[in-house]
Amino acid sequence: MSAERSVTIKDVAAHAAVSVATVSAVMNENKYVSPELAQRVRASIAALGYKRNNFARGLKTQVSHSIGLVIPDIMNPFYTNIARGVEDVTHTHNYSLIIGNTDEDPEKEKKYLHLLDSKQADGLIIAVTDHSFEYLQELPLQNLALVGIDRSLIELGIDTVLVNNTVGTRTAIEHLIGLGHRRIGLVTGARGITPTEERLVGYTEALEKHGIAVDPALIATARARVDGGERGAHQLLTLEDRPTALFLMDGTMVIGAMRAIAQLGLRCPEEIALICFDDFAWAPVMRPHLTVVDQPTYEIGKQAAHLLFERLQHQERAPREVRLQTRFIVRESCGSHLRSPDALSRFHA
Amino acid sequence: MSAERSVTIKDVAAHAAVSVATVSAVMNENKYVSPELAQRVRASIAALGYKRNNFARGLKTQVSHSIGLVIPDIMNPFYTNIARGVEDVTHTHNYSLIIGNTDEDPEKEKKYLHLLDSKQADGLIIAVTDHSFEYLQELPLQNLALVGIDRSLIELGIDTVLVNNTVGTRTAIEHLIGLGHRRIGLVTGARGITPTEERLVGYTEALEKHGIAVDPALIATARARVDGGERGAHQLLTLEDRPTALFLMDGTMVIGAMRAIAQLGLRCPEEIALICFDDFAWAPVMRPHLTVVDQPTYEIGKQAAHLLFERLQHQERAPREVRLQTRFIVRESCGSHLRSPDALSRFHA
DNA sequence: CTGAAAGCGCTAACAA
DNA sequence: TTGTTAGCGCTTTCAG
Numbered sequence: 166m167s168a169e170r171s172v173t174i175k176d177v178a179a180h181a182a183v184s185v186a187t188v189s190a191v192m193n194e195n196k197y198v199s200p201e202l203a204q205r206v207r208a209s210i211a212a213l214g215y216k217r218n219n220f221a222r223g224l225k226t227q228v229s230h231s232i233g234l235v236i237p238d239i240m241n242p243f244y245t246n247i248a249r250g251v252e253d254v255t256h257t258h259n260y261s262l263i264i265g266n267t268d269e270d271p272e273k274e275k276k277y278l279h280l281l282d283s284k285q286a287d288g289l290i291i292a293v294t295d296h297s298f299e300y301l302q303e304l305p306l307q308n309l310a311l312v313g314i315d316r317s318l319i320e321l322g323i324d325t326v327l328v329n330n331t332v333g334t335r336t337a338i339e340h341l342i343g344l345g346h347r348r349i350g351l352v353t354g355a356r357g358i359t360p361t362e363e364r365l366v367g368y369t370e371a372l373e374k375h376g377i378a379v380d381p382a383l384i385a386t387a388r389a390r391v392d393g394g395e396r397g398a399h400q401l402l403t404l405e406d407r408p409t410a411l412f413l414m415d416g417t418m419v420i421g422a423m424r425a426i427a428q429l430g431l432r433c434p435e436e437i438a439l440i441c442f443d444d445f446a447w448a449p450v451m452r453p454h455l456t457v458v459d460q461p462t463y464e465i466g467k468q469a470a471h472l473l474f475e476r477l478q479h480q481e482r483a484p485r486e487v488r489l490q491t492r493f494i495v496r497e498s499c500g501s502h503l504r505s506p507d508a509l510s511r512f513h514a
Numbered sequence: 515m516s517a518e519r520s521v522t523i524k525d526v527a528a529h530a531a532v533s534v535a536t537v538s539a540v541m542n543e544n545k546y547v548s549p550e551l552a553q554r555v556r557a558s559i560a561a562l563g564y565k566r567n568n569f570a571r572g573l574k575t576q577v578s579h580s581i582g583l584v585i586p587d588i589m590n591p592f593y594t595n596i597a598r599g600v601e602d603v604t605h606t607h608n609y610s611l612i613i614g615n616t617d618e619d620p621e622k623e624k625k626y627l628h629l630l631d632s633k634q635a636d637g638l639i640i641a642v643t644d645h646s647f648e649y650l651q652e653l654p655l656q657n658l659a660l661v662g663i664d665r666s667l668i669e670l671g672i673d674t675v676l677v678n679n680t681v682g683t684r685t686a687i688e689h690l691i692g693l694g695h696r697r698i699g700l701v702t703g704a705r706g707i708t709p710t711e712e713r714l715v716g717y718t719e720a721l722e723k724h725g726i727a728v729d730p731a732l733i734a735t736a737r738a739r740v741d742g743g744e745r746g747a748h749q750l751l752t753l754e755d756r757p758t759a760l761f762l763m764d765g766t767m768v769i770g771a772m773r774a775i776a777q778l779g780l781r782c783p784e785e786i787a788l789i790c791f792d793d794f795a796w797a798p799v800m801r802p803h804l805t806v807v808d809q810p811t812y813e814i815g816k817q818a819a820h821l822l823f824e825r826l827q828h829q830e831r832a833p834r835e836v837r838l839q840t841r842f843i844v845r846e847s848c849g850s851h852l853r854s855p856d857a858l859s860r861f862h863a
Numbered sequence: 864c865t866g867a868a869a870g871c872g873c874t875a876a877c878a879a
Numbered sequence: 880t881t882g883t884t885a886g887c888g889c890t891t892t893c894a895g
Contacts, residue, residue: 452801
C-alpha cells in the first residue's frame with residue numbers, strides 16, 4: 166500500500182513546460198517571472214493539486230514556519246486564553262503552533278524544549294516552571310527565538326510579557342483593608358516564580374502601608390489547581406485566629422477555596438471575603454459573584470506572539486519586557502456591597 | 515548574523531571515525547552495530563551535541579512525527595479537555611501536537627487542513643464544522659490519517675469517537691418529565707452536526723415516549739458560546755407560554771442561559787429548571803449547582819489519539835466508531851431536590 | 864528573463 | 880559488520 170507518488174515541483178515544471186527554478190520563483194515571488202509563464206505555472210499547480218513539500222523546503226532554508234508554546238497546563242483557563250491569543254496571531258502569519266504541557270515538571274519541560282528544537286521550531290513561547298535560569302541558558306537552543314510569559318526572563322535577555330502583579334495585588338489587598346479587614350490570608354502558588362513573588366510583594370506592601378504586620382501563618386503555599394486552592398484555604402480557615410478575608414492567586418484555586426468555605430459552613434462574603442487573580446466567563450455567575458483581579462490573558466498571548474515574530478525578523482533587536490495592566494473588578498465576594506451601596510450598584514450597572 | 519554551522523551526521527561520523535551509515539544505524543537502532551562502534555558513536559554525538567535534523571529525516575522518510583488537532587475553539591472547555599487528552603498521548607509517543615482553531619468557519623478549517631497537510635503532519639484529529647462530508651473526501655489528504663471527534667465521520671470510513679448523545683439527552687429530558695415538566699425548552703448549537711442532531715433525537719424520543727408533543731417553538735438554535743446561550747434562553751423564556759425547564763447543549767451556553775434567567779428575574783430552579791451538557795470544575799460551585807450530562811471529554815481526546823496512532827501503524831484496519839458513555843449528574847438546577855429529598859441526599863453524599 | 868545543477872542532512876539499498 | 884552512494888524535493892547561485 167503506497168500512496169501514489171505525490172506531485173513534486175518537477176511535475177509542475179514539466180506540466181507547465183518550464184524549469185523547476187521558474188516554478189520555485191513564482192511560488193516565492195522572489196524573482197521576476199514573465200506574467201505568461203507565471204500564469205502557466207499557477208495553472209499547472211492548480212491542475213496538479215501541487216503542494217510544496219515542507220521538509221525539502223525546510224532542509225534548504227532551515228525555517229519551519231512553526232512555533233512552540235510550552236505552558237504548565239492548557240486546562241488552566243489562564244493558559245487556555247493565552248494559547249488562543251498566540252494561536253490567532255500564529256495563524257495570521259501562516260505559521261503552525263505546537264503545544265506542550267509541562268505540568269510544572271522540569272523534566273517534561275526539558276523534553277519539550279528538545280522536541281521543539283529537533284523539530285526546528287523557529288521560536289518558542291514559554292512559561293518556565295521555575296526560575297530555571299541557568300538551565301535555559303545552557304540549553305543548546307541557539308537557533309530558537311524565545312519569548313517568556315508570566316515568568317520574567319528579561320534578565321536572561323529574553324523577551325517577556327507579563328502583568329503588573331505587584332500593583333494588581335496591592336490594589337486588591339488595599340481594597341480589603343479599606344473594607345476593614347486586618348487578617349487577610351493569602352494562598353499562593355509555587356514559590357520562586359515571578360507571579361508568586363511579585364504578588365507577595367504587593368501583598369506585603371499593602372499591609373505595611375497600612376501599618377499591618379505580615380503574619381507568616383496567614384500565607385499558605387499550594388499547588389495552583391483546584392485541589393491546591395482547597396487545601397490552602399482549608400489550612401488558613403481552620404487557624405484558631407482565622408483570617409476574615411482570603412486572596413487566591415489563581416482562578417482555579419478559588420474554586421477549591423469556595424469548596425473549602427462551603428465545607429466549613431462559612432458564608433462568603435459575610436464571614437469570609439474572597440478575591441482572586443484571573444477573571445473568567447463563569448465568575449459572574451458564581452454565588453457570590455467573584456471579585457477578581459483580571460489579567461488580560463488573551464492579550465498576553467497575542468503580545469507574546471507579536472514579540473516572537475518581531476524577533477524572528479530582527480534577531481538583534483534589544484530584548485523587551487512588556488507589562489500589561491491588570492484590572493480590579495469589584496463584584497460581591499469581597500463584601501463591598503455589604504457596606505457600600507455604591508460598589509454594588511456599580512456592579513449591577 | 516549566521517548561527518555557526520550546526521553539526522551534522524557527517525561531523526559525527528568523522529569524529530567517531532565511522533561512516534554516516536553507521537551513525538544513522540545506531541540512532542535508529544535498525545541494524546546491527548558492534549557495541550564498540552555504537553559506544554564511540556554515542557560518545558561523539560554527546561561530545562558534539564549533535565541533534566538530528568528533522569527536515570532531512572522527514573524528507574527521506576516522509577514522516578514528521580507530528581499530528582494535528584483541528585477544533586472549533588480551544589477556549590471551549592469541552593475542547594480544552596479533549597486537547598489535553600490528545601496531547602498526553604501524543605507526548606508519550608514523542609510526537610508533537612499542532613493545534614488549530616476553526617471558529618466553525620469552513621474556510622479556516624480548510625486552510626488548516628492544507629497547512630497541516632503541507633507540514634506533512636502524519637495524522638489529524640478533527641471536529642468538523644458541519645457535515646462537510648464530500649468536502650473532506652475531495653481534499654487531497656491521501657497521506658493523512660484522520661480521526662473525527664464529536665461529529666461522526668464513520669460513514670466516510672474515518673475513525674470517530676463521540677459520546678452517546680441520544681441516550682444522554684433522553685435521560686436528562688426524562689428526568690425533567692419525571693419532575694413534572696411538560697414544556698421543556700431546548701437551546702441547540704448549529705444544526706446539521708452530529709451532536710446537535712442526535713441530541714434532538716434524544717429530546718424527541720423522550721417527549722414522545724411520554725406522550726408529549728414536540729413544540730417547535732420550544733427549540734432555539736444558537737451559537738454554541740456564552741452569547742448564543744443567552745440569546746437562545748432569552749428567546750425561549752420570553753415566550754408567552756414559556757417553558758418550565760431548559761436544556762442547553764453545551765457548557766458555555768449554560769452560562770449565557772443563567773445570565774438570561776437572572777436578567778429576567780426568574781428563579782432557578784423554582785421557576786425554571788436547568789440542565790446542560792458538559793460538566794466542568796465550576797459547575798458545582800455555581801448557584802444553583804448545575805445538573806449536567808457529563809461527557810468524558812479528556813477520555814474522548816485520549817481515545818481519538820489512540821485510534822490515530824493505531825491507524826498510523828495499521829493503515830488498513832477497518833474504521834471504527836467509539837461511543838463513550840455520558841453520565842447524568844443530578845445536582846440542584848433541575849429542581850430535583852425541591853421534590854425529592856432522595857436526589858438531594860444523593861448529591862450531598 | 865529563464866534554466867541547469869549543486870547541494871541542504873539524512874536514510875537505506877547495495878557493496879564490500 | 881561496516882561503508883559508499885544515490886536520492887528525498889526544494890532553493891538558489893550562476894550561466895546563458
